[in-house]
Amino acid sequence: MGKDRLRSRDAARSVVDADSLFGGTAARKAQRKERQLCRQVQxxxxxxxxxxxxxxxxxxxxxxxxxxxxxxxxxVIVQVGPSAPPDEAAARLEKVAGYLRSEVAGAITRKRAPTLVFQVLPPEGEP
Known part of the structure; x- marks a missing residue:
């Protein structure tokens, strides 16, 4: 083999795929799909x-x-109004979780509806 041919092989080996370093189109597409699903569920x-x-x-x-x-x-992060205690809202959300999941299943196009976990925030202005 000639020297030129050896150099071209070495140059080809040293080429780095930019997508593997910076999160290529597949990673961006997956993140976009996650954000889209979260928005639909919201x-x-x-x-x-x-x-x-x-x-x-x-x-x-x-x-x-x-x-x-x-x-x-x-x-699912939920904030309650000023008249509702967060503990009671969390308990009621757990009671209707099956209904909410079925509503989500009807609104999205997926083989399986995601499991919903609720976190209740207190009303604004309260610690």
Missing amino acids: EAVSGALSALRDEVLQDAWVVEVAPAPDVGRLA
């Missing part, structure tokens, strides 16, 4: 909460939905 849970005839949950709203730890299980 809208579905918000709509379902507003449809409930529960005085404690009527004043609650969904602040954020995030993967916990992945999209098979989603953390």
Whole structure:
């Protein structure tokens, strides 16, 4: 083999794929899909909460939905109104969790609906 041929092989080995270093299109696409799913779940849970005839949950709203730890299980962060105690709101959310999950299943296009885990924040202005 000639020297030129050896140099070209060495140069080819030293080429680094930029996508492997900086999170390529596959990683960006997966993150976009996660954000899209979380937004769809947030809208579905918000709509379902507003449809409930529960005085404690009527004043609650969904602040954020995030993967916990992945999209098979989603953390739904809910903030309650000033008249609702957070502990009672958490208990009532657990009672209607199956209904909320079925509403999410109808709103998204996935083989399995994610499991919903609720975290209730106290009203704004309270510690």
